[in-house]
Amino acid sequence: MEPAQKDRTPFSDIDGLSAQMSEIVLDALTEMGRHPEIQRVRRTAFDMLGPAAGERLLDAGSGSGEVARLLAARVGPAGEVLAVDHSSAITAAAVSRHDGSAVSYLTGDAAALAMPDDHVDGVWCERVLQHVDDADATIRELVRVTRPGGRICLVDTDWGSLAFDGMPSGLGEVVLAHVRGHFTPRQHDMGRTLRRRLVGAGLRNVVAAPVTCLFTSPESAAVVLPMVNPRVPEETWATPPGLRDEWLACVDAAGQSGTFLAVLTIWVVAGTKA
Numbered sequence: 522m523e524p525a526q527k528d529r530t531p532f533s534d535i536d537g538l539s540a541q542m543s544e545i546v547l548d549a550l551t552e553m554g555r556h557p558e559i560q561r562v563r564r565t566a567f568d569m570l571g572p573a574a575g576e577r578l579l580d581a582g583s584g585s586g587e588v589a590r591l592l593a594a595r596v597g598p599a600g601e602v603l604a605v606d607h608s609s610a611i612t613a614a615a616v617s618r619h620d621g622s623a624v625s626y627l628t629g630d631a632a633a634l635a636m637p638d639d640h641v642d643g644v645w646c647e648r649v650l651q652h653v654d655d656a657d658a659t660i661r662e663l664v665r666v667t668r669p670g671g672r673i674c675l676v677d678t679d680w681g682s683l684a685f686d687g688m689p690s691g692l693g694e695v696v697l698a699h700v701r702g703h704f705t706p707r708q709h710d711m712g713r714t715l716r717r718r719l720v721g722a723g724l725r726n727v728v729a730a731p732v733t734c735l736f737t738s739p740e741s742a743a744v745v746l747p748m749v750n751p752r753v754p755e756e757t758w759a760t761p762p763g764l765r766d767e768w769l770a771c772v773d774a775a776g777q778s779g780t781f782l783a784v785l786t787i788w789v790v791a792g793t794k795a
């Protein structure tokens with residue numbers, strides 16, 4: 522049976538984390554937003570959603586609210602962005618970063634939104650569906666709150682695409698097998714399923730773009746990939762004793778020699794409500 526949401530990755534239940542892990546997760550979201558490869562993913566998503574002045578948009582699973590504030594800059598003072606996140610801790614962090622733009626920060630479940638039908642002109646939902654219990658039910662809810670003709674843009678990781686070079690490949694496979702369902706969600710191929718899910722939900726004009734992110738140093742990769750991040754506390758690793766240190770030593774050596782490489786595809790998919 523699929524484990525309950527809170528039993529999965531750190532992002533599934535941020536409020537249930539230790540203070541140390543919660544801080545790491547918040548820092549990670551902030552750093553990710555600054556990473557050039559994530560910014561490239563977001564540019565693709567902005568082009569697909571096409572936010573316009575005066576619109577009311579929903580950012581579902583809005584994290585620290587960074588994208589919500591970027592969307593607010595696009596919709597302007599006549600528009601509005603509703604930033605909804607499951608975690609009250611992350612919502613509080615988002616509120617503390619508020620810049621005065623037209624964003625309302627709300628705690629809530631993207632699968633059960635406290636909003637009427639057809640309430641928003643568009644939806645952004647980035648790297649959230651991989652963490653939820655039922656992605657299709659969540660998508661149905663996003664469709665419900667979108668007006669006919671409104672656009673829904675989903676962004677999600679395809680962890681099954683993650684590949685490394687520069688370290689012993691056998692070791693990398695063993696590590697990935699141990700961290701699947703732990704650092705990465707069990708639904709590890711969410712990104713590639715988004716197009717099928719939006720078509721299945723009845724959306725029109727569904728477009729999909731796989732954005733393959735390239736990391737050529739451990740430091741750059743560690744922002745997005747927890748399994749190469751030495752800051753992630755040892756006790757949170759699901760690996761047998763010694764394996765983490767052996768792996769991180771190889772990652773470090775590949776970084777020193779300039780041969781480290783990692784690639785990860787993040788999908789951007791959008792469709793229009795009929």
Ligand SMILES: C[S@@+](CC[C@H](N)C(=O)[O-])C[C@H]1O[C@@H](n2cnc3c(N)ncnc32)[C@H](O)[C@@H]1O
Binds near residue numbers: 532534
């Ligand atoms: C990887 S973070 C992405 C945050 C933000 N979208 C971004 O790209 O920076 C995943 C976010 O989804 C939120 N989340 C997880 N399950 C959720 C749910 N059922 N409803 C709303 N938010 C959820 C988490 O609290 C977390 O802030």
